[in-house]
Amino acid sequence: MSRRRLRGPRHGLRLARALLGSQYATMLEYRAEIALWALSGVLPLIMLAVWSQAGVTAADGLDAGQLDRYFVAAFLVRQFTVVWVTYSFEEDQLHGRLSPWLLQPLQPLWRYVAAHVAEQATRLPFVLLFVGVIALVHPAALWLPSPERLLLGVLATWLAFAVNFLLQSVITMGCFWTERASALDRLLFIPYLFLSGISAPLETFPEGVRRLALATPFPYLLHFPARVLAGESVDLLGGFGALLGWAALLLPLVLGLWRLGVRRYGAMGA
Amino acid sequence: MGTNGDAPMAAGAGSIQVQGLGKTYRVADKLPGLGGTMRHLLRRRLRDVVAVRDVSFSIEAGEMVGFLGPNGAGKTTTLKMLSGLIHPSTGTVRVAGHVPQRRQRSFLQAITLVMGQKQQLIWDLPPLDSLRVNAAVYGLDEADSRRRIGELAEMLELGEALTRPVRKLSLGQRMKAELLAALLHRPEVLFLDEPTLGLDVNAQARVRQFLADYNRRTGATVLLTSHYMGDITALCPRVLLIHGGQLVHDGGLADLTSRLAPCRAVRLDLREPVPADAITPFGTVEQMDGREVRLLIPRERLTEAVAGLLAHFDVLDLEVSDPPIEELIGGLFRQGGRP
Incomplete structure (x- = not known):
């Protein structure tokens, strides 16, 4: 009887390859939709145009060039930190797709992580296309980051995605208690819009608001990685520390809620 | 077929023990219209619905057991509890030596749940x-x-269907591919909920044949629900009958038929018509149409009555049959009765 089972890193690697491969193949089937999603993420570029017209001065903490670079960097960070796990999870639960996953020896949230990473890979060509367009219409807004800043920027973006994923996963666990947990996601969207730095760099905020924002995870989801990528002076240790701290706080919360939620799971629609 | 992949399970590996199993759901009722919506919003009316009540049975490793019952009887809820998908409200379950709702890795490696109307x-x-x-x-x-x-695709005659997008497969090919996916890890216990739902007669027969072969080759335990009695009669020597969340029969299919139908139907084709009075001493006349007679005879008197009929009348043809099991069970559920 053949009972060989892969274990350890070899199993993890094979699993990651299989999950990412299948998710990437699925995402390619929806590439037109993903291009539109990528296009819908141009808010930072719109804000760039708005703020350029508003005539930001050095007194606001940023000159025009810095502002350009910040919003282009924010656009790039946003493209790779978008999270939609609540919506997918809710749909999968309502349509009974979650049930077979719960009966397999793999925490189902990993499937959503793989789907997000695959979606990011599918977005990449469209994002590069946008950058090409920016290079044509507003070349002054582009810059060449140093290799270390590029590396740190990618790392900060990846950590921001992880924290954003965990943050939305907390809301997602509400799917075990309510059929419309996605409505709760709006609770995250509004503070994200105002506190992440997607509408305006934190440097332009009044001091009190800026301090309040920094006490939440939102600036670390966009403002911090964008400034790292843009080559601006930034508290690297504090920023990465905050990202790791939020991840360390949210991960056990998600897993705890998961355990409680699964006990309540009614397997409706399945 | 290779010899490595489908060697029989270790004895007792796939057994199921269920004791006093129950599941109660809390549901919110909502009346139609705006008034109902407002009341639902402001003062939700909750009530408990008992889906499964005090169900006990045990299944030996390697058994194939049919799980029968009308819609809403509690079959799927029971399967969900046995597979660990939902937590029971009362009672205890052990499947392949595990408590299902703990969902330990070794348990998940040992089971599979196939839902005919859902896909993975x-x-x-x-x-x-x-x-x-x-x-x-x-x-x-x-x-x-x-x-x-390769082995399972051959058994299921899937061929090139494995390389075509799922959305382009026929229902039968899709169901067979679902079975392949569910059995790839070689589970010891198979929970099959309507695995032939919507399939045509040929596809049903192929799936049945596959399940019978799989059980014979691997010794896997199978608990099968189906609305097609053909699945049950072809595969399951033993049936569990659930009604209103309660187990009302646990035993052989033949025993169930005897309990549901204490008489057997006898059809006579006579050379000459005879008066009804002459037939009635042998059983209850259901129908008389010239030379054709249909009567019901209690099982315990069948041999004696048939011998009497052959001795007293000029019989051209005689046929003894049970009423179809689906008719018997359907009749039982329509009456809301118990066997």
Whole structure:
């Protein structure tokens, strides 16, 4: 009887390859939709145009060039930190797709992580296309980051995605208690819009608001990685520390809620 | 068929013990219209619905057991509890030596649940992509999973269907691919909920044959629900009958038929018509149409009555039959009665 089972890193690697491969193949089937999603993420570029017209001065903490670079960097960070796990999870639960996953020896949230990473890979060509367009219409807004800043920027973006994923996963666990947990996601969207730095760099905020924002995870989801990528002076240790701290706080919360939620799971629609 | 992949299970590995199992759901009622919506919003009316009540049975490793009952009887809820998908409200369950709701890795490796009306295959990709993911999830190595897929695809006659997107497969091909995906990790216990739902007669027969072969080759335990009695009669010597959340029969299919139908139907084709009075001493006349007679005879008197009929009348043809099991069970559920 053949009972060989892969274990350890070899199993993890094979699993990651299989999950990412299948998710990437699925995402390619929806590439037109993903291009539109990528296009819908141009808010930072719109804000760039708005703020350029508003005539930001050095007194606001940023000159025009810095502002350009910040919003282009924010656009790039946003493209790779978008999270939609609540919506997918809710749909999968309502349509009974979650049930077979719960009966397999793999925490189902990993499937959503793989789907997000695959979606990011599918977005990449469209994002590069946008950058090409920016290079044509507003070349002054582009810059060449140093290799270390590029590396740190990618790392900060990846950590921001992880924290954003965990943050939305907390809301997602509400799917075990309510059929419309996605409505709760709006609770995250509004503070994200105002506190992440997607509408305006934190440097332009009044001091009190800026301090309040920094006490939440939102600036670390966009403002911090964008400034790292843009080559601006930034508290690297504090920023990465905050990202790791939020991840360390949210991960056990998600897993705890998961355990409680699964006990309540009614397997409706399945 | 290779010899490595489907050797029989260890004795007792796939047994199921269920004691006093119950499940109660809390549901909110909502009346129609705006008034109902407002009341639902402001003062939700909750009530408890008992889906399964005090169900006990045990199944030996390797058994194939049919699980019968009308819609809403509690079959699927029971399967969900046995597979660990939902937590029971009362009672205890052990499947393959595990408490299902703990969902330990070794338990999940040992079971599978197939729901005929639900799919786990990725809709936009060929089944092979989903199978590759399943193989990785269950930790099968590349060579082992390739061999298993080849063996099962051959048994299921899937052929090139494995390389076409799932959305382009026929219902029968899709169901067979679902079975392949569910059995790739070689589970010891199979919970099958309507695995032939919507399939045509040929596809049903092929799936039945596959399940019978799979059980014979692997010794896997199978608990099967189906609305097609053909599935049950072909595969399951033993049936559990559930009604209103309660188990009302646990035993052989023949025993169930005897309990539901204490008489057997006898059809006579006579050379000459005879008066009804002459027939009635042998049984209850159901129908008389010239030379054709249909009567019901209690099982315990059958031999004696048939001998009497042959001795007293000039019989051209005689046929003894049980009423179809689906008619018997359907009649029982329509009456809301118990066997």
